[in-house]
Amino acid sequence: MNGENLEAVREDVFQFLKHPFGEYDIVYADPPYDMDGIDLLPDLVLNGTILKADGYFILEHSKGHDFSHHPEFNQHRKYGNVNFSFFKKV
Numbered sequence: 001m002n003g004e005n006l007e008a009v010r011e012d013v014f015q016f017l018k019h020p021f022g023e024y025d026i027v028y029a030d031p032p033y034d035m036d037g038i039d040l041l042p043d044l045v046l047n048g049t050i051l052k053a054d055g056y057f058i059l060e061h062s063k064g065h066d067f068s069h070h071p072e073f074n075q076h077r078k079y080g081n082v083n084f085s086f087f088k089k090v
Contacts, residue, residue, distance in 0.1 A: 007021070007024075009021070013029060013031060013041065013044075014037065014044075017044050017045065017048055017050060020048070020049060020050040022050075023049060023050060023051070023052050024050060024051060024052060024055060025052055025055045025056070026055060026056050026057075026058065027045055027050055027051050027055070027056070027057045027058070028057075028058045028059075028060075029041060029045070029057070029058070029059050029060065030060040031059075031060075031061075033061060033062040033064075034062075038059075038061060038065065039065065041057075041059055042057065042059065042067060042070050042072070042073075042085075042087050043070075045057045045087075046072050046087055046089050051089045052089070053089060053090075054088065054089060054090070055088070055089045056074070056086060056087065056088055056089075057086075057087040057088075057089070058084055058085070058086055058087075059084065059085045059087070060082060060083070060084055061083050061084075061085065062081075062083060063078075063081070063083055065083070065085075067085040067087070068085075070085075070087065072087045072088055072089060072090060073085065073086075073087055074086040074087055074088045
């Protein structure tokens with residue numbers, strides 16, 4: 001992977017997911033930790049059209065969220081106070 005194929009989008013995630021610009025191998029989201037609806041993001045991304053088959057969705061979140069029950073959950077990583085949940089679209 002090189003930097004030529006990266007695209008950063010700063011927009012309301014719920015509005016963006018209704019009309020994404022394309023289909024991606026990796027989608028990373030760093031929403032505010034106290035954002036309403038953060039628990040909905042894995043399903044919205046994984047069931048939508050933004051992520052390619054076998055693509056990864058990475059969600060940064062607080063320790064107060066546990067996504068390990070999600071059927072497409074892949075792994076959890078923690079770095080200091082920052083938590084990341086990885087999901088793989090099947």
